[in-house]
Amino acid sequence: MATMNDVAKLAGVSVSTVSYALTGVRPVTPETRARIHAAMDELGYQPNAIARSLASRRTHIIALLFPGIELGLSGTALEFVTSAAETAREEGYHLMLWPIGDDEVGETRNLIHQQLADGVLVMEVRLDDPRVDLLRESQTPFTLIGRTADAAGLDYADIDFDTTVRDALDHLIGLGHERIAFVSHSKASLDAGYGPTVRAGEAFERHMTERGLPVVARHCDESADAGRAVVSELWHAHPDITALITMNDAATFGAMAQLADDGRQVPRDVSVLSIASSPRVAALSHPRLTTMAAPGTELGRSGVRSLIERIEGSQSATLHELVPCRLDIQATTSPRTKE
Amino acid sequence: MATMNDVAKLAGVSVSTVSYALTGVRPVTPETRARIHAAMDELGYQPNAIARSLASRRTHIIALLFPGIELGLSGTALEFVTSAAETAREEGYHLMLWPIGDDEVGETRNLIHQQLADGVLVMEVRLDDPRVDLLRESQTPFTLIGRTADAAGLDYADIDFDTTVRDALDHLIGLGHERIAFVSHSKASLDAGYGPTVRAGEAFERHMTERGLPVVARHCDESADAGRAVVSELWHAHPDITALITMNDAATFGAMAQLADDGRQVPRDVSVLSIASSPRVAALSHPRLTTMAAPGTELGRSGVRSLIERIEGSQSATLHELVPCRLDIQATTSPRTKE
DNA sequence: TTGTACGCGTTATCAT
DNA sequence: ATGATAACGCGTACAA
Numbered sequence: 001m002a003t004m005n006d007v008a009k010l011a012g013v014s015v016s017t018v019s020y021a022l023t024g025v026r027p028v029t030p031e032t033r034a035r036i037h038a039a040m041d042e043l044g045y046q047p048n049a050i051a052r053s054l055a056s057r058r059t060h061i062i063a064l065l066f067p068g069i070e071l072g073l074s075g076t077a078l079e080f081v082t083s084a085a086e087t088a089r090e091e092g093y094h095l096m097l098w099p100i101g102d103d104e105v106g107e108t109r110n111l112i113h114q115q116l117a118d119g120v121l122v123m124e125v126r127l128d129d130p131r132v133d134l135l136r137e138s139q140t141p142f143t144l145i146g147r148t149a150d151a152a153g154l155d156y157a158d159i160d161f162d163t164t165v166r167d168a169l170d171h172l173i174g175l176g177h178e179r180i181a182f183v184s185h186s187k188a189s190l191d192a193g194y195g196p197t198v199r200a201g202e203a204f205e206r207h208m209t210e211r212g213l214p215v216v217a218r219h220c221d222e223s224a225d226a227g228r229a230v231v232s233e234l235w236h237a238h239p240d241i242t243a244l245i246t247m248n249d250a251a252t253f254g255a256m257a258q259l260a261d262d263g264r265q266v267p268r269d270v271s272v273l274s275i276a277s278s279p280r281v282a283a284l285s286h287p288r289l290t291t292m293a294a295p296g297t298e299l300g301r302s303g304v305r306s307l308i309e310r311i312e313g314s315q316s317a318t319l320h321e322l323v324p325c326r327l328d329i330q331a332t333t334s335p336r337t338k339e
Numbered sequence: 340m341a342t343m344n345d346v347a348k349l350a351g352v353s354v355s356t357v358s359y360a361l362t363g364v365r366p367v368t369p370e371t372r373a374r375i376h377a378a379m380d381e382l383g384y385q386p387n388a389i390a391r392s393l394a395s396r397r398t399h400i401i402a403l404l405f406p407g408i409e410l411g412l413s414g415t416a417l418e419f420v421t422s423a424a425e426t427a428r429e430e431g432y433h434l435m436l437w438p439i440g441d442d443e444v445g446e447t448r449n450l451i452h453q454q455l456a457d458g459v460l461v462m463e464v465r466l467d468d469p470r471v472d473l474l475r476e477s478q479t480p481f482t483l484i485g486r487t488a489d490a491a492g493l494d495y496a497d498i499d500f501d502t503t504v505r506d507a508l509d510h511l512i513g514l515g516h517e518r519i520a521f522v523s524h525s526k527a528s529l530d531a532g533y534g535p536t537v538r539a540g541e542a543f544e545r546h547m548t549e550r551g552l553p554v555v556a557r558h559c560d561e562s563a564d565a566g567r568a569v570v571s572e573l574w575h576a577h578p579d580i581t582a583l584i585t586m587n588d589a590a591t592f593g594a595m596a597q598l599a600d601d602g603r604q605v606p607r608d609v610s611v612l613s614i615a616s617s618p619r620v621a622a623l624s625h626p627r628l629t630t631m632a633a634p635g636t637e638l639g640r641s642g643v644r645s646l647i648e649r650i651e652g653s654q655s656a657t658l659h660e661l662v663p664c665r666l667d668i669q670a671t672t673s674p675r676t677k678e
Numbered sequence: 679t680t681g682t683a684c685g686c687g688t689t690a691t692c693a694t
Numbered sequence: 695a696t697g698a699t700a701a702c703g704c705g706t707a708c709a710a
Binding site: 001044046047048049050051053054059061068077078081082085086088089094095096097098099110113114115116223224249250253254256257260280281283284285286288 | 340383385386387388389390392393398400407416417420421424425427428433434435436437438439449452453454455562563588589592593595596599619620622623624625627
């Protein structure tokens with residue numbers, strides 16, 4: 001591999017001039033610049049990223065912290081990661097994966113102290129997340145995808161669950177529905193302080209209450225069978241339900257199956273609206289699911305951009321971005337049928 | 340951040356001794372080792388990864404090359420990436436994402452020459468993949484997930500499509516089926532030389548022919564609607580079909596829906612077997628899909644392990660690993676009903 | 679067993 | 695506008 005030294009010799013200049021010709025930090029005569037670039041081309045020179053990082057104290061690497069156990073958002077996750085990686089590359093950064101289980105948060109500390117990453121992106125943030133304190137202490141720039149209970153001073157990009165739930169209700173209520181049940185993620189995720197579960201649940205309760213409608217909500221494990229069971233129980237307890245909001249892909253499919261088995265037609269008898277889900281997953285359903293798609297791509301993009309701004313110090317305000325899910329009306333919601 | 344120098348001073352030894360105490364390359368007296376570790380703890384010392392890389396000429400970084408446009412294997416992809424990242428970490432390596440479109444293969448060259456990665460993992464390999472030549476020239480260790488047409492001297496881990504298709508047929512034929520159709524990925528993916536499409540197609544044709552059964556195969560775009568259309572066309576052309584092998588998740592769901600709409604019951608009238616698909620996706624189907632699950636986790640693990648061995652030079656033989664998909668019998672396959 | 683000193687390939691601070 | 699040269703933090707021959 002050719003080094004800067006080789007280039008300098010071939011071009012008849014000093015290494016520093018080569019460096020400056022490359023970075024543009026200091027003016028260089030067009031002629032010498034040309035000679036240098038010619039030499040680079042001839043040698044097939046590419047600057048050594050590691051050496052550059054050591055000298056400049058900047059690696060241009062962003063670490064993505066994600067727990068091994070995924071709480072059901074597998075669909076959106078890939079979309080998010082891809083988007084984050086692409087954005088990073090556009091901005092001249094690399095995205096590095098740090099799959100760290102909930103039980104080994106301590107490892108995070110070590111990784112950070114290795115100073116391999118200029119900044120950290122935190123996925124699957126919980127209301128009270130120990131990783132945040134860690135990052136705070138370590139002085140490493142970081143951005144949350146999701147947010148803690150008190151995220152006042154922190155950069156974050158998250159789904160706007162309040163608006164999402166409100167829009168979901170607007171859609172259903174606009175169709176004449178009043179008895180609306182909510183099927184969320186597992187109780188375990190709630191207890192773990194998993195943001196989506198907590199915030200969507202709260203939003204549902206508040207918005208229903210404000211409208212004077214009864215709050216019927218259930219937690220559900222991430223499986224089709226659990227979805228079936230919840231539907232059975234729900235209609236047993238509340239036979240007058242005409243619409244379902246779900247936030248749990250596996251359960252949604254189970255629910256649809258159970259409704260079919262029970263002879264309830266979707267959407268004639270029951271409307272189903274799946275929120276914070278992946279469009280790719282929704283497209284698998286028959287009839288095709290009306291959804292509110294999680295903005296994985298947007299979150300990845302702005303999370304990375306904000307983090308880079310913070311790293312490079314060109315940022316004034318903290319990022320507090322809340323993106324609602326986008327309503328995509330398909331075949332599982334329709335006007336309520338009067339009996 | 341504390342450096343090795345700080346540790347050395349505090350422990351009253353030279354930096355080299357600290358280094359040797361850390362790497363164990365040279366013996367160090369227990370006492371001095373203890374003093375050094377005490378100093379490290381006191382200072383919260385962690386070796387600087389970049390400096391270490393520059394000196395040792397080894398970054399402990401593995402790059403994962405994946406095209407932006409995913410040819411439908413989104414389900415398995417996340418599983419694979421997660422597994423790769425976890426395995427890398429277990430082995431003391433980092434996984435870095437390089438999302439590079441098919442149209443910008445040249446970029447790959449630059450990235451490699453930056454010498455940020457010790458080795459490269461190549462995803463979504465095609466029969467004739469330009470990236471392979473690039474990597475070969477650049478002398479960078481690399482392992483393919485998938486394989487080119489002639490992968491004789493290359494390390495690869497891939498799905499064993501031949502065995503997978505044979506097992507699929509054994510299952511269906513064992514149930515009495517003879518008129519079996521195959522619904523594959525898009526024609527575009529075939530033309531692009533996408534490995535799974537090519538190899539599974541060939542395997543289907545060969546195994547059916549060997550058994551004296553008619554070869555009925557279709558390409559299908561990655562969408563539910565395309566799956567529906569193919570089913571309609573298939574039964575129009577071959578009304579006697581009793582079983583379907585699919586390798587296209589979106590199309591599989593569309594096919595199931597169309598079969599239902601046409602009044603064909605699964606599995607009573609038609610058995611459906613989805614191959615090389617993700618169990619998580621399969622679980623969404625109703626009735627639950629019998630599948631042959633893609634070994635994403637295994638491929639990620641052995642791909643990374645093999646690559647690391649090659650990087651560290653402790654490998655003798657080249658990796659030629661072919662893992663068949665595992666049959667998971669659920670509710671969409673059953674004995675053929677005699678009319 | 680331990681210390682000294684050089685090298686890794688750049689960036690950045692001095693000069694000139 | 696350009697050239698020396700000292701960092702950057704660590705690995706590792708070589709010497710002691």
